Amino acid sequence: MELETQKFGTKRSESIRKQTKSKAFFGMIWVVAGITLAVLFLILGFVLVKGVPHITWTFLSQEPEMLGAEGGIFSVIVGTVAVTAMAVVIATPIGVAGAVYFNEYSKGGRVIKVIRFFTEVLAGIPSIIFGLFGFAFFVVYMNMGWSVLAGALTLTLMILPTIIRTTEESLKTVPMSYREGSLSLGATKWYTIKKVVLPCCWGGILTGVILGLGRAIGETAALMFTIGGSLNIPTSVFSSTRTMALHLYMLASEGISDEKTYATAALLIIIVLLINTSATRIGRKMTNGK
Amino acid sequence: MENKFTVRGLNLYYGDFQALKNINIDIPEHKVTALIGPSGCGKSTFLRTLDRMQDTVEGARVEGQILFDGEDIYRRDCDVIKLRKKVGMVFQSPNPFPKSIYENIVYGPRVHGITEKKKLDEIVERTLKEVALWDETKDRLNDSALGMSGGQQQRLCIARCLAVEPEVILMDEPTSALDPVATAKIEGLMHELSKKYTIVIVTHNMQQAGRISDQTAFFLLGELLEVNPTDKIFSDPDNIKTEEYISGRFG
Incomplete structure (x- = not known):
């Protein structure tokens, strides 16, 4: 030990002090990480424990009665799928095309810089403002009424920046x-993009789409003024409908049913978790499968 | 002897910077022309003007004339696609696509409209044999090209280039990322290929230029200082700078 101390030219006490310091920092990081995890599990656990027991087959398969106090949330599930799926289907091609244009074609001129700046701003706008715009533009001005379409288009605007940015990355x-x-x-430039560049990117694009989907499925404010909130099963893109997040908001704010509120919340969490894990898995598979 | 390329008064600018200054050179058919010179002297840039890959670089501007089989490749209505079919390129580090060995080779032929499976199979076998890779790969054509060694990847890239039946092959330091054994294989391959194709190669390796080329061009600071048969350049160069560079006094 003495030999070692001489070799490295530090005194033993100093070395011990450094080690203690290092251990202290390590401990602190552990505590902070522990707190983060604890908070996460607390929230998840709270909602799941209160909600999961009420997720029954009846809850999933029946339509709501008495404004959601009784029955299930089948029509709300259908509404959620309709609105978010439509938003993703519209936003993905536009977003990917936009990203390809920015990254492969534009030579970084001033116009592109301005467009890119606004795309980033778009990502930071509070969702209630999207809701307001969607109401004024899609619902009223374009005469779509409260509908799946108006809601989906509003969500499209919201998730577009996410898809563009992840695709660009x-x-x-x-x-x-x-x-x-x-x-x-x-090969032409387009052939190159189609056959070589994009096939390398499917994993990344999928990640962007999933992130967008996650944002869309949890969105309340942007849909409050645009899809109406009807509890009937939507029959066309012009039907008014209700998504799970919006249903949750209405149940809770109007004190309709505690039980159904937590059941809806728990289901929402489960769906988001499922989407995220499957996305990571598919993404990994696609990247490895090259 | 036919000249494949005739370059006259070629200037190239990146914005205000002039990267190539009044280049004049003839590149004879079925010969190996080596381009040598210190880093940043413009030899790679010059190579890339020959198949107009320099077009993909932002802010590059070309003046002067490059005749390929007597036709000016920088005239406005020149078909770049056709040019690049005839003038292939092999890059500094192997760049196979992240696809199977088979898919890498048929990529070019597919670009040019060959879709018949039998024909594509023939092309794969012919080109892999040409680069002496057939025996190693014939049982795993559907494996990813990225799983091959560096030397194999570079030979695959040469095969991919041969698959579109070019007349000229441009090589930009094709062995600089490879070990000596792989380098020797590629050099042997170049010797074989020069019987059928015209080859222009950029190299930092003097011995390599000496071993494989018929004609050597020496670039310095964007100027072409000397073009002569390789024997003469290495034994009795006209320009004192050439001699200094070759003997390792600078660069």
Whole structure:
């Protein structure tokens, strides 16, 4: 030990002090991480414990009665799927096309900078403002009424920046040498993007879509003024409908049923968890499958 | 002897910076032309003007004339796709696509409209044999190309380039990322290929230029200082700078 101390030129006491310091920091990090996890489990546990026992087959398969106090939430589930799926289906091609344009075609001119700036601003706007805009523009001005369509389009605007940005990030990870290899074989730029660049990006694009989906499925404020909140099963894109998050909000704010509120909340959490885990898995598979 | 490329008064600018200054050179058919010179002298840039890959670089501007088989490739109505089909390129580090070995090779032929399975199979076998990779890969054509060694990947890239039946192959330091054994294999391959194709190669390796090329061009600071048969350049160069560079006194 003495030999070692001489070799490294530090005194033993100093070395012990440094080690103690290091241990103290390590301990602190553990405590902070522990608090974060505890909070997460507390919230999840609270909602799940109060909600899961009320998620029964009846709850899932029956339509709500007495404004949701009785019965199930079948029509609300259908409404959720309709609105969010439609939003994702509209937003994905637009977002991917936009990202491809920004990253592959534009030469970084001033117009692009302005557009990019506004895309980022769009991502930071509070959702209630999207709701207000959706109401004024889609519901009233475009005469869509409170409808699946108006809600889906409002959500589209909200999740577009997410999809554009994640797609752009993943386009940037494709090495220039792939593009050059393809171009040097006589391929056009579009062929190169279609056959070489985009296939490298599906995992990243999927992540963006899932993030967008997650945001859409939990959205309340943007839908409050745009989809109406009808408890009937939507029959067309012009039907008024209600999503689970909105249903949750209404049940809770109007004190309709504690039980149904927590059951809806628990179901929402379970769905979001399922979407996220499956997305990570698919994303990983697609990236490895190259 | 036919000249494949005739370059006259070529200037290239990146914005205000002039990267190539009044380049004049003839590149003969079925010969290996080596481009040598210190880093940043413009030899890679020059190579990339020959198949107009320099077009993909932002802010690059070209003046002068490059004739390929007597046709100016920088005239406005030149078909870049056709040009690049005839003038293939192999890059500094192997860049196979993240696809199977088979898919890498048929990529080019598919670009140019060949879809028949039998024909594509033939192309894969012919080109892999040409680069001496067939025996190693014939049983795993559907494996990812990224699982191959660096040297194999580079030979695959050469095969991919041959698959579109080019007349010229441009090589940008094709062995700089490879070990000596793989390098020797690629050099042997170049020797074989030069019987059928015209080859232009950028290299930092003097011995390599000496071993494989028929004609050597020496670039310095964007200027072409000397073009001569390789034997002459290495034994009795016209330009004192060439001699200094080759003997390792700078660069």
